[in-house]
Amino acid sequence: MRVLITGAGGFLGRRLTRELMSREGIVGPSGKVEPITHLTLADLGPVPLPEAPGVEIEVIQGDLADASTLERLCARPYDSLFHLASQLTFHAEQDPDHAWAVNVDPLRALIAAAQGCPRVIFASSIAVFGGDFPAEVADDLAPLPETTYGTHKAVNELILADASRHGRIDGRALRLPIILIRPGVTQPVVSDKVAAIVREPLEGRDFAAPLPPEAVVPVASAGAVVRGFLNLHDLPPDRLPPKRTLNLPALSVTVAHMVAAAARAGATGRVTSAPDPATQAVVAGWPQHFISHHAGPLGIAPDRDFDAIIADYLAHREV
Structure with a gap:
């Protein structure tokens, strides 16, 4: 299994990496658990190397908005992608164009570079919702973001669903609360x-x-998020909700x-x-x-x- 993690240097990315390396493997194209043999870790900043005997690890450090960094990333084939990298609300509001280049363009490029039909797990956000809310916000409430960050997350959910419909990827998105x-x-x-x-x-x-x-x-703990990502990854496609997106309770x-x-x-x-x-x-x-x-x-x-x-x-x- 070839696994790619973007945003691997963040606290969620580091936690996910450690959890993956502690397991025997994850569900692969065969539908069965397969060992991870190659791991690519990408982030803007430094990425600590995990202890992973027998796993070939590569680190790609650079801005995803940079064409050369994205080209290097897309050249690495993957069976599973955990796409966690994003520019958050504070910076996205200051420079929406750069945020788009970080938050949206890389996902589109990684989907275009996909070989076969890899599983793509996308870290979406509670920020896709805005306006007047009911007492409880569930999966089926229509996204109405009121921030640039939330808008980019909502766009990516649609990109994932459409690419999955075309059979280019097997995309799944988990909307996260405050971690x-x-x-x-x-x-x-x-x-x-x-x-x-x-x-x-x-x-x-x-x-x-x-x-x-x-x-x-x-709120949710980092542990709950990582468990959610891996549970969502390992599900057979026929158990996914219609829009391939759900909230992390x-x-x-x-x-x-x-x-x-x-x-x-x-x-x-x-x-x-x-x-x-x-x-x-x-x-x-x-x-x-x-x-x-x-x-x-x-x-x-x-x-x-x-x-x-x-x-x-x-x-x-x-x-």
Whole structure:
């Protein structure tokens, strides 16, 4: 099996790589589990090499918007592609044209370069939804993005479905809620400001939360995401939902609940409340209850509780 991961240097990409290397293999073109023999890891930044005896590993470092980087990537044949790379909302709003070159053009090029009918797992997002929401946002709600990032994710969902209809790939997309808890320092993106509400006190640092205690956010652990990707990958095509896209069910929690769970886990940093109107406006545009009618029967589930999300972070933060 030849596997390609874009965005492999990110915290989800690193986690996915480690999980793949710990398994005997993944479902291949034969419909049976096959060992991974070649692994291509692509990212803008450095990519740590996993321990993988017997697996040929190649790293391609460069901007996917750069023609030479994309050409190198497309020259590598693959049986399975996990496409995680993207430019997030903060930067996409500042430079939509460059974001398109990162978020949309590479997927189109990788599909055009596909040999046979490889499986393509695409990391979509809750950001495809916008406007007025029902109490629960399920798989079948029509996407109505209100950001450039969300628009690009919605475009890619359509590209995947159309290419699958033509038999060029076997595409599947998983829409992700807010993923917690990204390690490192706080980044200038709203999702990471949410993560910092828990990460900073767990690391012994005080933090002024930009959301009020009663604010509700839909979240999932990195572990739940990776399990979702691999479950979705290994499903036979006849079990996929009609649009080949489903939501990763989220756990809906308040900021107060997050802070209390961090304290139970031994957090020593103090969290104060300093609501930021801009951050609140973005969070108010997210569905509070992110569900899926398809995911459960397919074995794709939300985290048990927020304590499990914290445990997942603590178990993997030093890796």
